[in-house]
Amino acid sequence: MTKVTAEQLATARGCVLGLMLGDAMGATGGTVPASGPLRATSAGQLACFTMDGLIRAHVRHRHRGICHPPSVVWESYRSWAAIQGIPGFTVDHGGHSPAGWLAKVPALAERRGSAPATVAALQRRKMGTVDEPNGTSTGAHALTRTLPVGLYPCDPAEMAALTHAGDAVGAAGLAGAVIRLLAGDHGLVEALESVASEPGQWSEAAERSLAPALAAARSGAASAHELARLAPDARAVSALAGGVYTTACFPGRETVREALLFAASAGDGGHAATVAGALLGAAHGPDALPVDWLSRLELAWTADTLARDLVTELHDSPSGGEYFPPTDPHWRTRYPG
Incomplete structure (x- = not known):
């Protein structure tokens, strides 16, 4: 019998599907095509591999008693780079072949825009830490790809620091x-x-992005001008401010569609929509997300499977452990730890 509650499952599924839907909406710039698939960007792809790494890290902990989750997530990012055909990575990169089911999803192997800071960090082959980040980028991918880490018992800032630095790391933690x-x-x-009321937990600029966004939302109706001011570029702090402003202006489950269209118009590369989608989905669950859009979302099945599996691994550990047998004999093939 599962230990997973309906509420836990709804939060995880809503967060992850909202993230992926926001990612796809952001790519449209707020002008959604009338038909055809809604495709992920590299940010959405990397978010999938973040979840893959988290599940594998938990499996490893269950079976080996010790694990460093950022290291396992790092290996999942290397798998993404390998199936993307990025120079410096091969299907057998240094004896760490991409494994598990996620590396076999065709859409994840397609180039969907660049992720230069992440790729450069992976090519340097040195994991960053919060104290010694990898590189100097403060780009939005540090935030958007780590949003699901909020569902897992570890610090999202550690995952962001693998490839990014500064305010981007703080924004991910926040x-x-x-x-x-x-x-x-x-x-x-x-x-x-x-x-917003907890000072000193994250970088000063990341904290500054949250408070003004909430203040702007309190001051009046949603304003495209205000959104453009808060989210002027593709930095993580801009994505955070734009996403928070959107969710504070459209907090209800009945306005999720309007919120995603509004956030996608920010002009920040679509990242504010990704943040807004994750927050609104986590708050209201998957049933609040527009069904007509979800039915066209390219990676909907992939994202929903990862969300379900993340919650299942955390609460049920289907692969078993040192003192109890597996309930799913194929789980460690899906998520080798």
């Missing part, structure tokens, strides 16, 4: 804290206000 509160049954605005 967004993860909001998602963790949403998973703990806090309301959306309550979670945002709570994190």
